[in-house]
Amino acid sequence: MTVRTKTAQLTTTEAAVLGLLSHGPRSGYDLRKDVEASVGYFWGPAKSQIYAVLPRLVEDGYAGVRKVAQDQRPDKSVYRLTRAGRDALKRWIEETPAPPDPDRNPLLLKVFFGEVASQDVLVEHIRQRRLEAEALRSYLEEIEEDDLHARLTIRWGLEYAGAVIRWAKRAERELSGSRR
Amino acid sequence: MTVRTKTAQLTTTEAAVLGLLSHGPRSGYDLRKDVEASVGYFWGPAKSQIYAVLPRLVEDGYAGVRKVAQDQRPDKSVYRLTRAGRDALKRWIEETPAPPDPDRNPLLLKVFFGEVASQDVLVEHIRQRRLEAEALRSYLEEIEEDDLHARLTIRWGLEYAGAVIRWAKRAERELSGSRR
DNA sequence: TGAATCATGTAAACAGTTACATGATTGG
DNA sequence: CCAATCATGTAACTGTTTACATGATTCA
Numbered sequence: 001m002t003v004r005t006k007t008a009q010l011t012t013t014e015a016a017v018l019g020l021l022s023h024g025p026r027s028g029y030d031l032r033k034d035v036e037a038s039v040g041y042f043w044g045p046a047k048s049q050i051y052a053v054l055p056r057l058v059e060d061g062y063a064g065v066r067k068v069a070q071d072q073r074p075d076k077s078v079y080r081l082t083r084a085g086r087d088a089l090k091r092w093i094e095e096t097p098a099p100p101d102p103d104r105n106p107l108l109l110k111v112f113f114g115e116v117a118s119q120d121v122l123v124e125h126i127r128q129r130r131l132e133a134e135a136l137r138s139y140l141e142e143i144e145e146d147d148l149h150a151r152l153t154i155r156w157g158l159e160y161a162g163a164v165i166r167w168a169k170r171a172e173r174e175l176s177g178s179r180r
Numbered sequence: 181m182t183v184r185t186k187t188a189q190l191t192t193t194e195a196a197v198l199g200l201l202s203h204g205p206r207s208g209y210d211l212r213k214d215v216e217a218s219v220g221y222f223w224g225p226a227k228s229q230i231y232a233v234l235p236r237l238v239e240d241g242y243a244g245v246r247k248v249a250q251d252q253r254p255d256k257s258v259y260r261l262t263r264a265g266r267d268a269l270k271r272w273i274e275e276t277p278a279p280p281d282p283d284r285n286p287l288l289l290k291v292f293f294g295e296v297a298s299q300d301v302l303v304e305h306i307r308q309r310r311l312e313a314e315a316l317r318s319y320l321e322e323i324e325e326d327d328l329h330a331r332l333t334i335r336w337g338l339e340y341a342g343a344v345i346r347w348a349k350r351a352e353r354e355l356s357g358s359r360r
Numbered sequence: 361t362g363a364a365t366c367a368t369g370t371a372a373a374c375a376g377t378t379a380c381a382t383g384a385t386t387g388g
Numbered sequence: 389c390c391a392a393t394c395a396t397g398t399a400a401c402t403g404t405t406t407a408c409a410t411g412a413t414t415c416a
Contacts, residue, residue, distance in 0.1 A: 011403065012286050019293035029367050039292055042285040046405055051369055076367060086296060093297040098287040098305060100312050101344075105222040106192050107278040108336060112219055113199035114329045116266060117273040125278060132280050148358060149294045152351050156288060163343040164281075171332050178328060191375060209395050226377055231397055254384065254395045 008060075010092045013045045017053050018062060018081060018089040025066075025080035028054055038150070041136060041157060054079055062088050111171070123175045130168035137161040188240075190272045193225045197233050198242060198261060198269040205246075205260035208234055218330070221316060221337060234259055242268050291351070303355045310348035317341040 010018070020026065020034050028051050035044060045053075054077075057063040062085030066078050081089075107129055114122045140158050145151045190198070200206065200214050208231050215224060225233075234257075237243040242265030246258050261269075287309055294302045320338050325331045 012284075012289065013403075015286075015293075016289055019289065019296075022293060022296055027367075028369090029365095039289060042283070042288045044283075048369070048406085049404060052404090070366095089293065090297045093290045093294060094301040096286075098290060098309070101285065101287065101309070103222070103224075104192070105281065106195075106276075107281065108222045108333050109192065109196055109199065109219065110273045110278060111336075112329055112333045113195075113202060113269065114273060115327075116199075116202055117270045121274040129278070129281070147295075148354065149292055152354070153288050153292045155350070156291075156347050159343040159347045160340075163339040167336050167339045170335070174328065174332070193375075207395075208397090209393095225375095228378085228397070229376060231395095232376090250394095253393095256395060 009096060010088060011053075012043075013049055014053050014057060014062075015089060015092040015096075016043050016045065017050060017057065018085050018092075021063060021079055021081040022086065022089060025078050027068075027076040027078050029076065039153075042153070057085065060088075061085070114175075119175050119178060123172050126168050126171050126175070130165055130172070133161040133164035133168070137165070189276060190268060191233075192223075193229055194233050194237060194242075195269060195272040195276075196223050196225065197230060197237065198265050198272075201243060201259055201261040202266065202269060205258050207248075207256040207258050209256065219333075222333070237265065240268075241265070294355075299355050299358060303352050306348050306351050306355070310345055310352070313341040313344035313348070317345070 016035075016039060017031060020031050020038075023034075026034065028047075031050050032047050035050075054063065054065075058065050058079070062082060063079045064082055066080070067075060068078050069075050107125060110117075110122065110125060137158060140154050140161070143154055145154055196215075196219060197211060200211050200218075203214075206214065208227075211230050212227050215230075234243065234245075237259070238245050242262060243259045244262055246260070247255060248258050249255050287305060290297075290302065290305060316337060320334050320341070323334055325334055
């Protein structure tokens with residue numbers, strides 16, 4: 001049998017799920033909603049990942065499950081964080097090195113090798129990225145958050161969006177001015 | 181036998197390698213050096229990936245190989261971009277949608293769930309990220325680049341580094357002021 | 361009637377990483 | 389003599405995604 005030691009490192013998705021559970025017990029379905037509403041813009045696992053991760057967390061003693069029968073709704077499994085789970089999350093935050101960033105940026109790759117392509121199409125890609133950033137900015141600007149940690153992530157989102165917008169505007173201008 | 185259609189989408193690493201080959205014929209070893217000196221800070225595949233990708237590109241007709249015997253040095257395989265390869269790269273740049281960004285940021289996850297951990301350790305993580313960004317900025321500031329596309333990626337790096345530094349400074353200050 | 365929501369998963373594939381392996385040559 | 393550079397790979401693994409599957413209920 002496979003005995004997994006408690007000190008084995010969490011995957012990022014496992015840590016994210018434990019983190020969400022630290023806000024209270026939830027089902028897999030609830031977690032998916034939560035992700036969208038909170039960490040969604042910097043962490044978005046596939047739903048199948050969430051369902052894959054949950055039983056593993058239970059096996060490792062990081063979470064407990066309780067089956068909840070519902071009438072009028074399908075039954076659900078509600079997971080809650082255990083003390084060991086909270087410790088594991090703490091360890092992950094404190095000890096797991098965060099990989100250096102900026103990492104893997106396909107758009108930049110397109111720009112860097114952009115001379116072989118149509119400049120108009122390239123500009124359109126950049127414009128699209130800018131529109132996304134503008135939408136993110138408006139979305140984040142409207143959030144009133146009183147938790148310090150959540151506020152910091154929002155502020156990062158705003159800082160990031162601002163950087164994208166400034167960069168994109170200039171890039172759009174300069175690439176439009178170049179012959180194609 | 182497995183017949184791969186020419187129109188199958190490139191992986192990002194394949195596109196990156198084709199892009200590098202568009203600057204002239206190179207061996208796998210050369211490509212690794214190139215990555216470090218150019219796209220390295222936003223695209224860094226493992227070396228084994230490069231060697232895995234190259235024969236695949238040849239199979240698909242996107243690159244040609246030539247074995248070069250060297251005395252005083254191990255032999256090497258020099259790859260060059262074919263016309264089909266250039267077309268594939270162009271198609272990738274123009275047609276493959278670039279995944280929205282910011283995507284997958286483990287440090288932000290740490291910050292968001294940071295209240296369960298030691299604030300000092302958290303601040304240290306952020307400080308570390310800031311130091312990386314400051315190093316990146318100094319590195320990029322020194323580059324004199326006359327190619328427009330390359331210059332745009334450098335400018336993004338500077339914009340990004342600036343955003344990280346501003347954000348981190350404030351986060352460090354605010355988290356240090358909070359009780360742990 | 362039919363789309364959206366609630367609710368949970370399986371199977372297969374995939375891109376990419378880590379660790380390992382080999383061996384010659386050059387320069388301090 | 390030893391570390392670094394040149395040069396190329398294989399094997400095993402892993403985290404994650406995509407596509408598929410099921411079925412009840414609510415609301416327009």
